[in-house]
Amino acid sequence: MSILESTPQEREVTCCGLATTPVTEADAVRLAPALKALGDPVRLRMASMIAAQPELCVCEIAPAFDLSSGTISHHLKLLREAGLVGSERRGTYVYYWIEHAALEVLGTLLSVDQGAAQG
Amino acid sequence: MSILESTPQEREVTCCGLATTPVTEADAVRLAPALKALGDPVRLRMASMIAAQPELCVCEIAPAFDLSSGTISHHLKLLREAGLVGSERRGTYVYYWIEHAALEVLGTLLSVDQGAAQG
DNA sequence: CTGTTGGTTCGATGACTGTCGAAGCAGCCT
DNA sequence: AGGCTGCTTCGACAGTCATCGAACCAACAG
Numbered sequence A, B: 001m002s003i004l005e006s007t008p009q010e011r012e013v014t015c016c017g018l019a020t021t022p023v024t025e026a027d028a029v030r031l032a033p034a035l036k037a038l039g040d041p042v043r044l045r046m047a048s049m050i051a052a053q054p055e056l057c058v059c060e061i062a063p064a065f066d067l068s069s070g071t072i073s074h075h076l077k078l079l080r081e082a083g084l085v086g087s088e089r090r091g092t093y094v095y096y097w098i099e100h101a102a103l104e105v106l107g108t109l110l111s112v113d114q115g116a117a118q119g
Numbered sequence C: 001c002t003g004t005t006g007g008t009t010c011g012a013t014g015a016c017t018g019t020c021g022a023a024g025c026a027g028c029c030t
Numbered sequence D: 001a002g003g004c005t006g007c008t009t010c011g012a013c014a015g016t017c018a019t020c021g022a023a024c025c026a027a028c029a030g
Helices: A010-018 A025-038 A039-050 A057-062 A067-080 A098-108 B008-016 B025-038 B041-052 B058-064 B070-081 B100-110
Strands: A085-090 A093-098 B085-090 B093-099
Touching: A025 A067, A025 A098, A025 B025, A025 B041, A025 B100, A039 A057, A039 A067, A039 A093, A039 B025, A057 A067, A057 A093, A067 A085, A098 B008, A098 B100, B025 B041, B025 B070, B025 B100, B041 B058, B041 B070, B041 B093, B041 B100, B058 B093, B070 B085, B070 B093
Parallel strands: none
Antiparallel strands: A085 A093, B085 B093
């Protein structure tokens, strides 16, 4: 059950945003982990760095943070488990890329709904 | 320093999404707490219920969850502190409403950027 | 003033999280 | 094979979090 597997109910929600139809418990359980993963300043920046490039190796990500390599790996793992990024080892380096589809699900969920919202 | 106070840098970010320009550390620190607040299934549903109505009293929110009133209050407080909802007591009841502007900041942050994203 | 109902705050507790440093693994060199 | 570099995993630890039940405060109805 990943963030990308949508039920009909969830499709409606992610079609028109959180304000249109109350998110069901099942959808909340599936969507919340991705928001939680982005709810840490380190991971939000990591996701943003990765999203701004086609892909990025850990050796390019790590220097931006004053953290041990173990901690860097830990955060990247959480982003991966949340379905927000993918990774692949190619030779010496491990590359990370953003899963745009997952990001889009969240963007739609939080997008301002033209019908229900009123500034 | 709330989610709604934007620096020039942050305006650029929240204009075109997380993938356009890497989020700065300061912006990440300011934006992450709101995502964190929504990163819990209970609070995501609460925010969604509140967002789907002009306003909602606690007595209408609480029955949707199998939680003690103390825990309900705790979650609503976190949403309030994250700047995502506002609240006001009117007579017997306390009413909560969504802060659409804060939601919009997040929606824009996570929205798919036409320029940088590619599926 | 007293009881009742709606919410918040408090204290305690078990679970989870962010962090480090050390150990481990993978792929290179030579 | 032996060593080096890049990254992940492991074990430990302090800090945070979700939850409950109890105590508390606010408004109202008798």
